[in-house]
Amino acid sequence: MSSSDFIAALRGLSHRYWGTHPFHERMHRGDLSEDELKIWAANRWYYQCVLPQKDAAIISNCPLPEIRREWLDRIVYHDGARTGEGGTERWLRLCTAVGLDREEVLDQRHVVPGVRFAVDAYVTFARTKPWLEAVASGLTEMFAGHLMQRRVADMLANYPWIAKEDLAYFTNRIDKVSGEGKGTLDIVVRHAVTREQQEKAIAALSFKTDVLWSMLDAIERAAAKE
Numbered sequence: 001m002s003s004s005d006f007i008a009a010l011r012g013l014s015h016r017y018w019g020t021h022p023f024h025e026r027m028h029r030g031d032l033s034e035d036e037l038k039i040w041a042a043n044r045w046y047y048q049c050v051l052p053q054k055d056a057a058i059i060s061n062c063p064l065p066e067i068r069r070e071w072l073d074r075i076v077y078h079d080g081a082r083t084g085e086g087g088t089e090r091w092l093r094l095c096t097a098v099g100l101d102r103e104e105v106l107d108q109r110h111v112v113p114g115v116r117f118a119v120d121a122y123v124t125f126a127r128t129k130p131w132l133e134a135v136a137s138g139l140t141e142m143f144a145g146h147l148m149q150r151r152v153a154d155m156l157a158n159y160p161w162i163a164k165e166d167l168a169y170f171t172n173r174i175d176k177v178s179g180e181g182k183g184t185l186d187i188v189v190r191h192a193v194t195r196e197q198q199e200k201a202i203a204a205l206s207f208k209t210d211v212l213w214s215m216l217d218a219i220e221r222a223a224a225k226e
């Protein structure tokens with residue numbers, strides 16, 4: 001495939017992205033109850049927790065120093081340079097804003113099996129597949145910037161108890177993701193040079209859209225019981 005056909009095939013998976021999941025649509029419309037928002041935040045915490053381990057798995061499988069160097073930043077971004085900083089901490093702030101105690105988030109008591117299975121599958125993918133496929137699976141970030149922008153606006157408009165500062169996780173991430181999304185695409189296009197590698201990269205991105213979709217299916221089910 002030419003680079004442009006390859007990129008078009010990757011972008012063509014956008015319809016599988018979780019932006020159109022019914023639970024996200026309800027969230028954006030302002031239809032979630034306080035308890036449903038809590039379930040969402042506490043479950044997504046599990047995803048936030050494992051991202052650095054997923055990224056560390058990519059680094060450990062990658063023989064190329066320039067890729068490892070570039071990827072390292074992601075771990076520090078989420079974990080922070082020291083305790084109390086970083087994306088994970090910003091997620092915790094959002095959790096407390098929606099009414100959760102730190103403790104009930106940290107001990108993962110609200111994490112439902114379907115979320116755990118989906119997120120663990122993402123980490124296992126990164127641990128066991130060639131590094132390039134694991135990198136390609138992160139390309140959902142190509143679709144994330146726009147969605148997060150909408151989310152910030154919609155949450156501020158529809159959930160009066162959430163303040164702009166509580167959404168620092170997303171506002172901070174929006175800037176980061178536009179750069180990272182492009183960087184990741186560059187890496188994938190540069191290193192997937194055979195048809196087979198390109199097909200595997202497309203399959204990896206498709207797998208990741210399934211991971212995210214399954215997470216929201218499980219969250220939606222758990223929220224319906226509230």
Ligand SMILES: O=C(O)c1cc(C(=O)O)c2c(n1)C(=O)C(=O)c1cc(C(=O)O)[nH]c1-2
Pocket residue numbers: 051137138139140141143144147148173
């Ligand atoms: O809020 C979102 O919709 C959203 C989506 C995604 C994504 O598409 O994978 C990520 C994030 N947020 C995010 O904040 C984040 O740090 C992140 C890391 C990754 C990844 O696969 O390494 N995806 C995402």
